[in-house]
Amino acid sequence: MPAAFMNYDANSKTATQPPQNFLSDKNGFVTADQAYVASLVGFGGIPIAPSDAATDQGTATLVSGAVTVSALSVLATSRIIISLNTAGGTISAAPYVSALTPGTGFTIKAGASDDSVVNFWVCN
Numbered sequence: 039m040p041a042a043f044m045n046y047d048a049n050s051k052t053a054t055q056p057p058q059n060f061l062s063d064k065n066g067f068v069t070a071d072q073a074y075v076a077s078l079v080g081f082g083g084i085p086i087a088p089s090d091a092a093t094d095q096g097t098a099t100l101v102s103g104a105v106t107v108s109a110l111s112v113l114a115t116s117r118i119i120i121s122l123n124t125a126g127g128t129i130s131a132a133p134y135v136s137a138l139t140p141g142t143g144f145t146i147k148a149g150a151s152d153d154s155v156v157n158f159w160v161c162n
Contacts, residue, residue: 127153
């Protein structure tokens with residue numbers, strides 16, 4: 039059964055059916071039109087603060103399940119998105135931010151034998 043998706047405008051408090059930008063298959067897997075998703079970025083769908091800091095995104099290599107990332111753009115309110123780039127070692131836990139120091143950086147931890155490369159994105 040196709041899923042129903044609605045656009046919601048918080049200012050006018052109205053919901054409208056989006057044009058055929060989202061599709062679901064018989065198993066309920068959803069796909070989105072890439073151009074539509076890109077149009078949401080920064081316009082109420084996915085808030086992103088512009089920045090020129092090179093530390094806003096990148097990759098980091100876990101060593102024995104931990105890595106400290108220097109990122110001057112990090113704020114106390116930052117959201118840090120982490121995803122797997124290249125698996126390494128033994129993956130036993132999802133990577134997570136274990137510590138954050140505003141203006142300095144953050145620490146990513148995972149399982150003790152994880153030597154994976156992870157992507158990070160600092161969202162302010």
